[in-house]
Amino acid sequence: MKKRYTIKDIADAAGVSIGTVDRVLHNRGKVSQKALLNVNTALKEFNYKPNPIARTLKNNTVYSIQVFLPDPSKDSFWLPGQQGIKEVIDEYSAFDIEITVHYYDPSEPTSFLDNGFDLLAKHIDAFLFVPLFEKESDLLLDELKKRNILTATFNSFHDGTVDLYVGLNLFMSGRVAAKLLFDALNAPSKIVIVHIDEESENAVHLREKERGFRQFFDEIQGYEVITLTLGVNGFEQKFASFIESNSEVDAIFVCTSKVYRIVKALRGIGKSKVLVGYDLLEENVKALRAGDIKFLIHQSPKLQASLGLKALVDNFLLGKSFSKENLLPIQIINSENVDSYRYSFV
Numbered sequence: 001m002k003k004r005y006t007i008k009d010i011a012d013a014a015g016v017s018i019g020t021v022d023r024v025l026h027n028r029g030k031v032s033q034k035a036l037l038n039v040n041t042a043l044k045e046f047n048y049k050p051n052p053i054a055r056t057l058k059n060n061t062v063y064s065i066q067v068f069l070p071d072p073s074k075d076s077f078w079l080p081g082q083q084g085i086k087e088v089i090d091e092y093s094a095f096d097i098e099i100t101v102h103y104y105d106p107s108e109p110t111s112f113l114d115n116g117f118d119l120l121a122k123h124i125d126a127f128l129f130v131p132l133f134e135k136e137s138d139l140l141l142d143e144l145k146k147r148n149i150l151t152a153t154f155n156s157f158h159d160g161t162v163d164l165y166v167g168l169n170l171f172m173s174g175r176v177a178a179k180l181l182f183d184a185l186n187a188p189s190k191i192v193i194v195h196i197d198e199e200s201e202n203a204v205h206l207r208e209k210e211r212g213f214r215q216f217f218d219e220i221q222g223y224e225v226i227t228l229t230l231g232v233n234g235f236e237q238k239f240a241s242f243i244e245s246n247s248e249v250d251a252i253f254v255c256t257s258k259v260y261r262i263v264k265a266l267r268g269i270g271k272s273k274v275l276v277g278y279d280l281l282e283e284n285v286k287a288l289r290a291g292d293i294k295f296l297i298h299q300s301p302k303l304q305a306s307l308g309l310k311a312l313v314d315n316f317l318l319g320k321s322f323s324k325e326n327l328l329p330i331q332i333i334n335s336e337n338v339d340s341y342r343y344s345f346v
């Protein structure tokens with residue numbers, strides 16, 4: 001059986017104290033060049049790998065990770081993400097990691113900012129959050145960086161200096177949506193990008209999707225793309241009026257999970273259009289199966305959340321580094337393959 005070498009073995013081989021080996025391993029304190037060379041030679045010879053979990057337990061270190069999510073009770077899209085976080089918490093419950101989940105109203109920037117800054121009163125080693133609101137996220141990130149707190153985001157990309165982003169290449173997902181509609185239409189065609197109660201000026205994730213979508217059609221003749229932004233109150237009536245007065249619209253792209261709202265509005269006036277949107281909400285899946293939605297792009301919110309949190313936990317427990325971006329595959333869902341994703345939709 002292969003022997004597991006200890007720090008004492010390394011120290012004996014290098015002719016130094018255990019404390020010197022510890023300083024070399026953790027890059028702290030002063031060590032002579034000769035001692036550094038001897039220790040590194042011994043480490044290489046024995047192929048020594050430190051046990052960071054044992055070290056964490058020995059030092060009685062308890063790391064605090066705060067998770068800040070949109071409230072799933074106000075938008076069901078975030079339910080899988082909440083479940084992914086819970087599963088990671090359960091998986092690492094035996095270790096000295098304190099993970100706490102907090103929520104904000106996904107329709108209220110002030111809720112994000114107020115609740116986010118309230119969390120800064122706590123001890124935080126790492127902060128995982130969804131930056132739905134760009135301006136407010138900038139303010140929060142500035143304070144997190146001043147305090148040297150490790151930051152990670154998922155689902156919504158942010159141009160700021162976060163240490164980790166987990167999610168789709170949102171720009172490319174917009175181009176994929178455009179290609180799906182291009183294959184379903186013939187020129188000349190008119191396409192509407194619809195934002196439902198969302199300000200793209202304060203949301204990088206929406207702008208990136210729209211930018212990718214528009215870039216695709218800018219390269220092709222015969223397609224007109226316009227943007228329509230409507231508030232959630234009285235949306236169906238306002239959208240119905242728009243469609244009635246713009247009968248030449250052939251297709252609609254929704255940059256979020258709210259494409260089912262478009263389906264409902266169109267059904268109310270007996271119209272149908274080619275629709276592409278995002279996410280496997282129950283309402284979206286029903287409309288996909290019924291043929292009212294052509295394609296959905298799956299953003300894997302549960303996987304995004306769990307990967308983001310695991311990266312932070314493994315960094316603290318195992319010393320594992322991570323890339324600045326963890327980009328997931330862009331998954332295209334239609335009525336034929338939706339069941340293979342094993343979602344328990346009615």
